[in-house]
Amino acid sequence: MAETLESKETPVKVSSGEVDPSLRAPFLWLLGPAAVWLSVATILALLGSLKLVDPRFLGTWGWLTFGRISPAAFLSFVYGFGIPVGLSAALWAVTKGGRLPLLGRRWCLASSFLWNVGLWGGITGVLAGESRSLSWLGLPTFSLPSLGLGYLLSAGWLVAALVSRWEEASLALRFLLLGLVWIPWAGGAAALMLHDPAVRGVAMGSLEWWFNDGLLYAGLGAFALGIVYLLAPSSLGRPLAFSGLGRLAFWTWALFANLAGTAHLVGGPFPLWMVSLGVSSRFLLWVAAVAVGVGFWVAARRLPAEKREWDPSWHFLRFGMSSFLVAAGLGALLVLPAWSRYVHYTVLEEAQLVLFLYGFLGMTFFSLLYALLPQLLGRPWPSPTLSKVHFWLSSYGISFLVGLLAVGGLFQGVGLDEPDLPVHDVIVLLLPFLRSAAAPATALLAGHAVFGLHLLWLILESGSSRRGDEETALAHADIEGVRTP
Amino acid sequence: MTEQKRVLLGILLATGVGWLLLAWLPLRKLGPAGASADGAPFGRAALGGEVYAANGCASCHTQVVRPPNLGSDIARGWGARRTLPSDYREEHVIPLGVLRLGPDLSDVGERRTDPRWYYRFLYDPRVIYPGTVMPSYRYLFARVPLLGTPLPDSLPLSGRDAPRPGFQVVPGPEARALVAYLLSLKRVPPGETGKTP
Amino acid sequence: MNCEDQPERRGQEISSKERLPCFFLVFSTVIVLFAGGFFLRYSGGLRWDVYDASGYLAGLPRPTATSAVLAGGPAQKPAAVNPIQVGQDVYQANCAACHQPTGQGMSGQFPPVAGSDWVNGDPRVLAAMVLGGLQGPVRVAGAEYNGMMPAWKTVLNDAKIAAVLTFLRQSWGNHGSAVEEDQVKSVRAETANHAAPWKVEEVETLGKSAGKEAK
Numbered sequence: 001m002a003e004t005l006e007s008k009e010t011p012v013k014v015s016s017g018e019v020d021p022s023l024r025a026p027f028l029w030l031l032g033p034a035a036v037w038l039s040v041a042t043i044l045a046l047l048g049s050l051k052l053v054d055p056r057f058l059g060t061w062g063w064l065t066f067g068r069i070s071p072a073a074f075l076s077f078v079y080g081f082g083i084p085v086g087l088s089a090a091l092w093a094v095t096k097g098g099r100l101p102l103l104g105r106r107w108c109l110a111s112s113f114l115w116n117v118g119l120w121g122g123i124t125g126v127l128a129g130e131s132r133s134l135s136w137l138g139l140p141t142f143s144l145p146s147l148g149l150g151y152l153l154s155a156g157w158l159v160a161a162l163v164s165r166w167e168e169a170s171l172a173l174r175f176l177l178l179g180l181v182w183i184p185w186a187g188g189a190a191a192l193m194l195h196d197p198a199v200r201g202v203a204m205g206s207l208e209w210w211f212n213d214g215l216l217y218a219g220l221g222a223f224a225l226g227i228v229y230l231l232a233p234s235s236l237g238r239p240l241a242f243s244g245l246g247r248l249a250f251w252t253w254a255l256f257a258n259l260a261g262t263a264h265l266v267g268g269p270f271p272l273w274m275v276s277l278g279v280s281s282r283f284l285l286w287v288a289a290v291a292v293g294v295g296f297w298v299a300a301r302r303l304p305a306e307k308r309e310w311d312p313s314w315h316f317l318r319f320g321m322s323s324f325l326v327a328a329g330l331g332a333l334l335v336l337p338a339w340s341r342y343v344h345y346t347v348l349e350e351a352q353l354v355l356f357l358y359g360f361l362g363m364t365f366f367s368l369l370y371a372l373l374p375q376l377l378g379r380p381w382p383s384p385t386l387s388k389v390h391f392w393l394s395s396y397g398i399s400f401l402v403g404l405l406a407v408g409g410l411f412q413g414v415g416l417d418e419p420d421l422p423v424h425d426v427i428v429l430l431l432p433f434l435r436s437a438a439a440p441a442t443a444l445l446a447g448h449a450v451f452g453l454h455l456l457w458l459i460l461e462s463g464s465s466r467r468g469d470e471e472t473a474l475a476h477a478d479i480e481g482v483r484t485p
Numbered sequence: 486m487t488e489q490k491r492v493l494l495g496i497l498l499a500t501g502v503g504w505l506l507l508a509w510l511p512l513r514k515l516g517p518a519g520a521s522a523d524g525a526p527f528g529r530a531a532l533g534g535e536v537y538a539a540n541g542c543a544s545c546h547t548q549v550v551r552p553p554n555l556g557s558d559i560a561r562g563w564g565a566r567r568t569l570p571s572d573y574r575e576e577h578v579i580p581l582g583v584l585r586l587g588p589d590l591s592d593v594g595e596r597r598t599d600p601r602w603y604y605r606f607l608y609d610p611r612v613i614y615p616g617t618v619m620p621s622y623r624y625l626f627a628r629v630p631l632l633g634t635p636l637p638d639s640l641p642l643s644g645r646d647a648p649r650p651g652f653q654v655v656p657g658p659e660a661r662a663l664v665a666y667l668l669s670l671k672r673v674p675p676g677e678t679g680k681t682p
Numbered sequence: 683m684n685c686e687d688q689p690e691r692r693g694q695e696i697s698s699k700e701r702l703p704c705f706f707l708v709f710s711t712v713i714v715l716f717a718g719g720f721f722l723r724y725s726g727g728l729r730w731d732v733y734d735a736s737g738y739l740a741g742l743p744r745p746t747a748t749s750a751v752l753a754g755g756p757a758q759k760p761a762a763v764n765p766i767q768v769g770q771d772v773y774q775a776n777c778a779a780c781h782q783p784t785g786q787g788m789s790g791q792f793p794p795v796a797g798s799d800w801v802n803g804d805p806r807v808l809a810a811m812v813l814g815g816l817q818g819p820v821r822v823a824g825a826e827y828n829g830m831m832p833a834w835k836t837v838l839n840d841a842k843i844a845a846v847l848t849f850l851r852q853s854w855g856n857h858g859s860a861v862e863e864d865q866v867k868s869v870r871a872e873t874a875n876h877a878a879p880w881k882v883e884e885v886e887t888l889g890k891s892a893g894k895e896a897k
Binding site: 052060065066168174218270337344427 | 487488489490492493495496497499500502503504506507508511512515516517535536537538539540541542543544545547549551552554555556557560561567568569570572573574575576577578579580581582583584585586587588611614616617618619620621622623624625
């Protein structure tokens with residue numbers, strides 16, 4: 001069913017900033033728990049880095065051993081925060097900024113419930129020692145049915161709506177569709193295979209890494225790129241340039257994100273072609289990333305002057321895009337076998353992961369939240385200062401975290417390559433970097449806490465004054481105007 | 486076919502290509518397809534692999550020996566040759582690892598052969614490597630009353646770690662399984678090369 | 683800086699008045715060619731049993747290792763470090779779990795190495811014990827122990843064993859002579875056929891017979 005749609009180039013002026021009230025609940029059900037998971041993830045990550053400062057810190061408690069909280073931190077960030085925000089981006093896109101109804105919205109509540117129950121069980125399971133140490137597939141078995149059902153309940157409606165309200169040539173919708181479809185496809189296939197007792201041997205390793213890179217690039221990465229395309233008209237004042245190139249980038253992304261994972265397995269027990277395929281794919285992904293980046297910066301050059309002042313959505317988006325480009329470049333360059341002997345298995349690779357996760361995904365997701373929530377709740381953010389504090393704490397936190405890990409990783413890599421230097425001495429070289437990384441990690445936590453407070457304030461304010469000053473909110477929403485891509 | 490259907494189909498196919506090349510084919514070609522049906526780890530060592538995974542040892546340790554042109558793993562005595570798919574053929578836990586904050590463990594059962602060393606080490610790594618970042622795993626051990634002479638496998642603890650008088654520390658079932666697993670880690674089959682570090 | 687010409691594969695779609703920046707065209711061409719070339723060069727014939735490649739991009743063997751081999755000889759070894767220090771590290775990493783960092787052992791379980799006649803006595807017997815392991819009853823510093831020490835010959839090389847023995851014999855009030863790497867080497871060669879851990883009686887005779895031979 002084709003709906004008449006304005007051309008992509010002309011932003012739609014919103015007639016009424018009001019979000020369809022029936023959609024408030026699905027959004028809040030997605031985003032409220034996401035904010036909680038964000039803080040859980042950051043607290044766990046901070047605990048993890050404190051454990052490297054002194055391993056005896058909370059040391060006797062098995063639930064909080066380093067090997068459990070560090071995966072738990074990553075898992076709760078990705079599954080607790082990343083995926084729900086990605087889903088709400090899709091929801092935002094298919095309802096055209098909350099103005100069109102969504103057929104299955106009641107199911108969204110059930111979906112969010114199942115998802116969060118599954119995840120609480122899963123993260124608790126990881127902390128209790130039920131995990132199988134499979135990176136992003138590391139959630140324990142018993143949590144998977146609930147998570148899978150939860151995801152399908154909302155993603156199913158979203159995909160259906162996305163396909164029926166398709167806009168020719170909209171890149172945002174393509175990327176969101178990729179994220180929506182990739183996660184259940186690959187997650188389901190991987191989970192089924194991993195629980196088949198006939199599946200043994202190194203194939204489990206390549207399966208794991210297919211999923212790892214796929215989830216980061218084709219799952220969450222696609223969500224985040226969808227957000228970039230979605231927000232560009234309102235944040236940059238115009239859509240991204242070079243949409244044809246963007247389409248090419250999309251297909252490159254969709255295919256090679258699936259093949260890039262084996263790059264991590266260089267030197268491992270895998271045939272040469274698998275590793276080389278992964279390395280080449282990482283380079284092609286880099287090209288695709290730069291293609292999107294070029295479109296972004298060309299569009300951003302004409303930024304309206306008032307955005308340059310302080311617009312949280314734009315600032316977060318810009319930081320996210322910069323991190324994206326750097327992370328994609330690092331992702332390609334670091335895996336070249338020529339120097340993987342110096343960088344593989346070091347914290348330099350972790351620096352790239354942190355940059356991608358927190359720098360690109362996290363910051364882009366915040367950018368969406370800063371744009372979306374005021375319209376959803378019908379009120380502007382109460383305090384620009386708080387959003388500034390959030391931005392500066394996060395951006396400095398991420399930059400320093402990545403910088404420390406990167407430099408420390410070089411020391412570690414060169415040290416490990418020196419066969420006569422005992423491992424102990426290598427770690428002693430690295431420790432100052434790991435220990436000082438606790439400071440930026442704290443800044444990041446503080447940033448997220450500021451965001452949480454700000455969000456709480458916004459919700460409280462909108463709740464208390466909804467009846468009263470609908471007018472002002474409306475007026476403001478008109479200025480902020482959602483423009484669909 | 487409308488554009489949206491094409492895109493949807495394309496996404497499904499692209500994902501399928503990844504699955505085919507990185508999951509299905511490797512399983513056929515590198516997995517347990519061969520005749521060696523008896524090689525699967527069993528008993529304690531198999532359980533120990535799960536303990537290894539559940540406690541996240543893989544977040545600091547790898548189990549991959551890289552060839553000499555990709556790292557000095559062999560020069561460090563972490564193995565006599567690069568790891569091959571056959572080294573993992575029958576295993577369910579494939580802890581290849583992501584980060585090396587500690588030594589590679591793919592061959593640790595060759596380097597360290599005494600279970601008591603492992604117990605003492607896991608109980609408090611700082612006694613053996615002062616100042617190390619390896620966490621203590623004392624929650625895998627049990628403190629039991631000391632009746633008469635110590636049990637044969639009670640841990641030789643002194644100083645800071647010594648239990649209260651009248652008690653002794655013995656490895657719990659998970660610690661036993663874990664150590665059995667570590668002792669079984671001899672991924673380079675014996676006789677493949679001489680291996681004095 | 684804009685390029686006038688656009689490759690047709692992406693040319694027709696550009697609707698805006700922007701031109702693709704030149705740097706992007708150059709960058710993408712170079713990287714795409716590189717990625718393709720890399721895969722073709724290092725595809726290992728798409729075989730399932732080819733794991734390694736060698737080349738500038740696939741990683742070269744460590745240069746220092748080859749140069750050391752070329753220069754050859756023991757002269758290339760790193761400047762000699764204090765053997766006591768090496769020995770202490772080896773002890774800490776391998777022995778302290780049972781014999782304790784203080785060398786006092788655990789009463790009833792693990793004999794002390796501080797003040798032990800075995801440690802201060804014949805270095806050849808001591809070396810044989812450490813190389814091959816020890817099993818069964820043994821009397822140390824006036825107390826009886828009945829346990830089992832694993833063999834270290836597969837774990838530690840001669841230099842490390844010599845260093846740790848020297849450390850044992852010169853710490854905690856022990857006053858034995860230093861042990862040389864060659865001594866350990868000869869004991870290793872001599873006992874090469876002895877697979878199981880030593881019994882005290884066996885290892886004692888080794889010391890005596892060797893002593894006689896030497897005389």
